[in-house]
Amino acid sequence: MGFFQKIFGGLKKTAAAVANGIASIFNKTFDDEFYEDLETVLISADIGVAATEKIIADIKQTVKAEKIKTEEELKQRLVQSIAELLENETPALEDPTVLMVVGVNGVGKTTSIGKLAHLLKEDGKSVLLVAGDTFRAAATEQLTEWSERAKVRIVKQGAGADPASLVFDALTSMKAKGEQVAIVDTAGRLHNKVNLMAELQKIDRVVGKVMPDANYHKLLVIDATTGGNALSQVEYFHEAVGLDGIILTKLDGTAKGGIVVAIKQQFDLPVWYVGVGEQLNDLVPFDAASFAAGLVGIAD
Numbered sequence: 001m002g003f004f005q006k007i008f009g010g011l012k013k014t015a016a017a018v019a020n021g022i023a024s025i026f027n028k029t030f031d032d033e034f035y036e037d038l039e040t041v042l043i044s045a046d047i048g049v050a051a052t053e054k055i056i057a058d059i060k061q062t063v064k065a066e067k068i069k070t071e072e073e074l075k076q077r078l079v080q081s082i083a084e085l086l087e088n089e090t091p092a093l094e095d096p097t098v099l100m101v102v103g104v105n106g107v108g109k110t111t112s113i114g115k116l117a118h119l120l121k122e123d124g125k126s127v128l129l130v131a132g133d134t135f136r137a138a139a140t141e142q143l144t145e146w147s148e149r150a151k152v153r154i155v156k157q158g159a160g161a162d163p164a165s166l167v168f169d170a171l172t173s174m175k176a177k178g179e180q181v182a183i184v185d186t187a188g189r190l191h192n193k194v195n196l197m198a199e200l201q202k203i204d205r206v207v208g209k210v211m212p213d214a215n216y217h218k219l220l221v222i223d224a225t226t227g228g229n230a231l232s233q234v235e236y237f238h239e240a241v242g243l244d245g246i247i248l249t250k251l252d253g254t255a256k257g258g259i260v261v262a263i264k265q266q267f268d269l270p271v272w273y274v275g276v277g278e279q280l281n282d283l284v285p286f287d288a289a290s291f292a293a294g295l296v297g298i299a300d
């Protein structure tokens, strides 16, 4: 299955909600009431107030300029407006790359890392997983299973080991072996948030020290089913460690996939990958046009 079909499939619930919403409000008058209802449909998909206002303004203008009449034309125009808001550049992963993956507990960090390792390996890269979540023994076991599925090397230590020194060892061996991409798993929860952020900042310094020339990116994983709360997670982690991008998981389990648009609008952070299921192949590189089409449920 191609990436487009995967994104499309993952957005099925959101698309059904948006398409049904539009079908129930559509009338050919394009009056104020119609636009108010359209606003409600978009906000219900978690697109966010600011982005929704931009989309509505854009639609209002083009409905007149392009003489839009049918529901299908309206939806196509909607796809275009959303795609414009989502357009972003994700950097090519040049060697060597270090990715630190952060996020609150349960959002899908470890699972996404496993899937990403597979995706990059399929792309011909040598990948190293670093089991930086030493807070729970089960976390290391879980990442080990993923390393076996994706057939990539893993560096790990016992539960309770210091994550920063584990990362130091892992990256030192990565340099020696000439591996191309390291993906570092981190804890989602420590005794408190301050400890967690201090730990992430410590790992951060170690990466800078061992591999100052690496292409180092910090990715926040957020769970699409959490709704508006995801926005405060973005804000918090962005302030604490400075993020480069987002991995949005569990798109398959929600009708609120529009959260991506709200995040882009509020933080101007690009989405790099989306998770559309629990299997090895269920992580897809983000693409604005496909995502926008999937969100509205039309395949161009």
Ligand SMILES: Nc1nc2c(ncn2[C@@H]2O[C@H](COP(=O)(O)OP(=O)(O)OP(=O)(O)O)[C@@H](O)[C@H]2O)c(=O)[nH]1
Residues within 6 Å of the ligand: 103, 104, 105, 106, 107, 108, 109, 110, 111, 112, 133, 139, 187, 188, 189, 249, 250, 251, 252, 253, 274, 275, 276, 277, 278, 282
């Ligand atoms: N349906 C679906 N489930 C997902 C997706 N990504 C992750 N999950 C599930 O979400 C649950 C939590 O995933 P983990 O990868 O363990 O999350 P985590 O962020 O590493 O959690 P902690 O290590 O506890 O902080 C698991 O049951 C995953 O299978 C996705 O894209 N779709």
Ligand SMILES: [Mg+2]
Residues within 6 Å of the ligand: 109, 110, 111, 133, 139
């Ligand atoms: Mg985990």
